Amino acid sequence: xxxxxxxxxRRIAEGVIAAIGTDPDIAxxxxxxxxxxxxxxxxxxxxxxxx
Numbered sequence: 284x285x286x287x288x289x290x291x292x293r294r295i296a297e298g299v300i301a302a303i304g305t306d307p308d309i310a311x312x313x314x315x316x317x318x319x320x321x322x323x324x325x326x327x328x329x330x331x332x333x334x
Contacts, residue, residue: 292330293318299333 287295296314301307321329 289318289322292321296330296333
């Protein structure tokens with residue numbers, strides 16, 4: 284599994300969320316929440332939900 288830094292993962296998540304038409308401000312909040320979930324060890328509530 285590749286290792287991705289938190290800031291890079293957040294940018295990727297923001298881009299994915301914004302690409303489906305979400306307001307950029309909301310995409311930033313959601314991406315931050317998903318990445319934070321991964322960082323604190325709650326992977327089941329993290330970026331795995333992006334697809």
